Amino acid sequence: MSVSRGEAKRLSKTPKQRWLEGVYGPATKRRPERKPRFSTISDDEIEPLYTADDIADLDPHRDLGLPGEFPYTRGVQPSMYRGRLWTMRQFAGFGSAEDSNERFHYLLSQGVTGLSVAFDMPTLMGRDSDDPLSRGEVGREGVAVDTLRDMEILFDRIPLDQVTTSMTINGPASIVWAMYLATAEKRGIAFDRLGGTIQNDALKEYIAQREWIVPVKPAMGLVVDTFRYGSRDVPRWNTISVSGYHIREAGATALQELAFTLIDGLEYVKWGVAAGLDPNDFVPHLSFFFDVHNDFFEEIAKFRAARRIWAREIERRYHPTNERALMLRTHAQTAGVSLTAQQPYNNVVRVTLQALAAVLGGTQSLHTNSLDETYALPTKEAVTLALRTQQLIAHESGVADTIDPLAGSYYLETLTRRMEEGFERYLGEIEGMGGMVEAVERGYPQREITEAAFHFQQQVEEGEKVIVGINKYATGEKTHVPTLEIDPEVERKQNARLQETRKTRDAGRWGESLEALRQAAKSGDELMPRFLEAARANASVGEQVQVLKGVFGEYHDPGYF
Amino acid sequence: MVARALRDAGMEVIYTGVHQTPEQVVETALQEDADAIGLSLLSGAHNYIFPRISELMKEKGLDDVLLFGGGIIPEADWPALRKVGVERVFPPGATLEEITTYVREAVPKKRGVEV
Numbered sequence: 001m002s003v004s005r006g007e008a009k010r011l012s013k014t015p016k017q018r019w020l021e022g023v024y025g026p027a028t029k030r031r032p033e034r035k036p037r038f039s040t041i042s043d044d045e046i047e048p049l050y051t052a053d054d055i056a057d058l059d060p061h062r063d064l065g066l067p068g069e070f071p072y073t074r075g076v077q078p079s080m081y082r083g084r085l086w087t088m089r090q091f092a093g094f095g096s097a098e099d100s101n102e103r104f105h106y107l108l109s110q111g112v113t114g115l116s117v118a119f120d121m122p123t124l125m126g127r128d129s130d131d132p133l134s135r136g137e138v139g140r141e142g143v144a145v146d147t148l149r150d151m152e153i154l155f156d157r158i159p160l161d162q163v164t165t166s167m168t169i170n171g172p173a174s175i176v177w178a179m180y181l182a183t184a185e186k187r188g189i190a191f192d193r194l195g196g197t198i199q200n201d202a203l204k205e206y207i208a209q210r211e212w213i214v215p216v217k218p219a220m221g222l223v224v225d226t227f228r229y230g231s232r233d234v235p236r237w238n239t240i241s242v243s244g245y246h247i248r249e250a251g252a253t254a255l256q257e258l259a260f261t262l263i264d265g266l267e268y269v270k271w272g273v274a275a276g277l278d279p280n281d282f283v284p285h286l287s288f289f290f291d292v293h294n295d296f297f298e299e300i301a302k303f304r305a306a307r308r309i310w311a312r313e314i315e316r317r318y319h320p321t322n323e324r325a326l327m328l329r330t331h332a333q334t335a336g337v338s339l340t341a342q343q344p345y346n347n348v349v350r351v352t353l354q355a356l357a358a359v360l361g362g363t364q365s366l367h368t369n370s371l372d373e374t375y376a377l378p379t380k381e382a383v384t385l386a387l388r389t390q391q392l393i394a395h396e397s398g399v400a401d402t403i404d405p406l407a408g409s410y411y412l413e414t415l416t417r418r419m420e421e422g423f424e425r426y427l428g429e430i431e432g433m434g435g436m437v438e439a440v441e442r443g444y445p446q447r448e449i450t451e452a453a454f455h456f457q458q459q460v461e462e463g464e465k466v467i468v469g470i471n472k473y474a475t476g477e478k479t480h481v482p483t484l485e486i487d488p489e490v491e492r493k494q495n496a497r498l499q500e501t502r503k504t505r506d507a508g509r510w511g512e513s514l515e516a517l518r519q520a521a522k523s524g525d526e527l528m529p530r531f532l533e534a535a536r537a538n539a540s541v542g543e544q545v546q547v548l549k550g551v552f553g554e555y556h557d558p559g560y561f
Numbered sequence: 562m563v564a565r566a567l568r569d570a571g572m573e574v575i576y577t578g579v580h581q582t583p584e585q586v587v588e589t590a591l592q593e594d595a596d597a598i599g600l601s602l603l604s605g606a607h608n609y610i611f612p613r614i615s616e617l618m619k620e621k622g623l624d625d626v627l628l629f630g631g632g633i634i635p636e637a638d639w640p641a642l643r644k645v646g647v648e649r650v651f652p653p654g655a656t657l658e659e660i661t662t663y664v665r666e667a668v669p670k671k672r673g674v675e676v
């Protein structure tokens with residue numbers, strides 16, 4: 001049979017090409033689309049249609065696997081949410097340890113299934129409440145913790161062996177973790193019964209959050225020290241939460257968030273292995289933390305891609321025998337930066353969509369932001385609604401009843417693949433610089449993110465990207481939202497308590513504990529046991545950080561913009 | 562981002578970096594002979610930091626320097642801040658366009674000169 005040249009050309013076209021040229025093209029010529037170009041919120045261009053042609057080279061066995069099986073695209077647990085729902089973990093902490101303890105009890109009574117501590121700026125920066133630099137900041141953005149005494153009050157009547165606790169702290173992570181351990185010790189709870197997470201992700205501090213204490217390399221050493229201690233002595237603890245959240249909130253694209261976070265993770269593994277640790281022991285204790293932004297499918301793809309890339313990269317580099325080393329387990333938080341001060345009740349809807357994406361992406365744990373996000377730390381009422389949003393998704397929507405329901409979607413699988421390709425480009429770039437530590441020291445990820453943030457803001461100002469209530473459907477009306485007030489007495493009371501502790505503690509034991517810490521830091525000995533002893537001796541966060549700065553030096557903001 | 566927009570609008574911007582004390586900020590302004598000090602405060606410490614800066618500015622004779630800012634600052638606090646010399650507060654959602662226009666107009670007004 002012979003065919004004409006025109007006929008052959010027509011036949012060699014995929015159905016999608018045929019449709020684009022024959023049906024879609026003429027139709028859109030007659031009636032132009034809503035905009036000249038469609039793209040995700042990260043400005044990744046979107047085609048009008050995805051079909052089987054787009055995923056022709058997807059091998060479901062190789063690329064998706066089945067739940068609980070390599071490469072874990074479909075989820076890390078075999079039964080996912082049918083077995084156990086994700087942990088509903090609301091980030092909380094404000095004012096004094098007493099105020100925050102009360103909030104924890106309230107949240108638990110309302111159905112949160114894990115705790116997450118927000119510390120105030122002085123604590124996050126490793127300063128005591130009575131440091132002159134802490135003025136005006138004590139208890140404002142989280143809870144103030146100076147010594148073991150505060151930690152004990154914070155966790156008063158909380159069953160530490162039953163509830164898992166996540167602590168969002170980085171530079172002083174080891175110090176604060178040691179205070180938590182010392183609290184458990186005082187209550188007679190063995191360390192192997194404690195579950196939880198310390199954020200402890202130094203790299204993203206330099207990249208995005210800027211709560212640094214010491215320079216990058218010694219900070220990496222502190223992190224590796226917790227890997228060693230945790231995998232040996234606190235086996236149910238995640239010693240790091242490698243965080244994309246902060247990177248994204250600083251204005252990164254979804255791809256940058258994914259890539260920088262995973263490359264950070266690989267860098268930690270590299271440092272751990274170089275320090276002589278066995279990846280089978282410590283890699284399973286690495287957990288992750290991603291943002292969930294507005295672009296529904298792009299976000300779901302990000303979570304699925306993250307699991308696949310991590311499994312493949314760890315397998316390729318280390319061939320671990322402990323399968324858990326391959327599994328990317330993650331916490332997620334809805335995107336605070338997407339929420340608006342104008343028409344604040346719209347935020348409830350945004351959060352719902354974002355939370356849904358996190359669940360469809362297969363997260364292990366989730367925080368939903370409150371509608372008053374742009375005003376202050378959340379009120380009790382606002383955080384309750386945010387928690388109810390998760391409970392509604394879990395129990396009413398039906399999306400948690402079958403595993404990874406969106407797998408196989410032409411669009412989603414294409415986006416997932418694209419994330420993976422984008423990751424490879426960034427990996428090549430950063431490995432070319434010698435790894436993430438070097439890239440950070442050069443300011444590479446910092447600049448990439450600033451660029452992306454600026455680009456997005458311009459797109460908003462030009463109306464290319466719509467934010468409802470801001471650049472479209474704006475009313476200029478003011479909606480009153482109740483906001484949380486921080487007791488102005490907190491700072492004074494906290495300082496009084498700290499001074500009381502300073503006066504009454506055993507000065508000899510305190511001094512020895514700090515000296516032992518200094519010696520260990522200088523000689524490169526294990527630090528966690530020293531932090532633990534310092535916690536027991538009622539040394540404050542600030543005092544211990546001063547010792548570290550004395551040995552390791554300080555980091556100064558290079559001020560990229 | 563605000564710093565970047567102002568720079569792109571042709572102004573010279575000295576970004577001091579994060580976590581600066583009021584003393585450091587005022588010192589930088591003095592050293593660099595700045596026309597304006599813009600502060601980003603999302604931490605809730607504005608009711609301490611702004612008054613302190615304005616006090617230091619007076620001490621150092623920086624009376625003709627424009628003081629303004631933005632971030633998470635409740636509207637209820639604006640009048641008190643205005644009293645201590647914070648001439649304008651930009652809340653979340655302010656556009657970079659609004660900010661650059663403001664700075665372009667307010668600085669010469671403050672200095673009483675044309676630029």
Ligand code: B12
Nearest residue numbers: 141142250336337373376599601604605631632652653655
């Ligand atoms: C993004 C974000 C982060 C990111 C920051 C990443 C980065 N490198 O930028 C991350 C995740 C790291 C983060 C961490 C924390 N955050 Co935060 N964060 C936000 C969030 C969601 C958005 C802020 C933002 O960047 N918006 C986008 C920019 C473009 O808007 P903007 O900053 O408001 O600026 C605009 C205006 O305000 C104004 N403006 C601002 N500054 C200036 C300066 C000048 C000179 C001018 C002219 C104008 C101007 O113009 C801008 C353009 O419109 C806000 C809540 C919200 N939605 O506003 C919370 C928020 C500020 N964070 C908060 C808290 C508590 C924290 C933490 C302390 C949490 C903790 N306990 O661990 C840490 C501290 C981190 C730190 N180092 O300071 C609280 C503060 C509470 C309060 N003041 O009462 C908020 C309000 C959230 C909340 N409700 O709890 N955060």
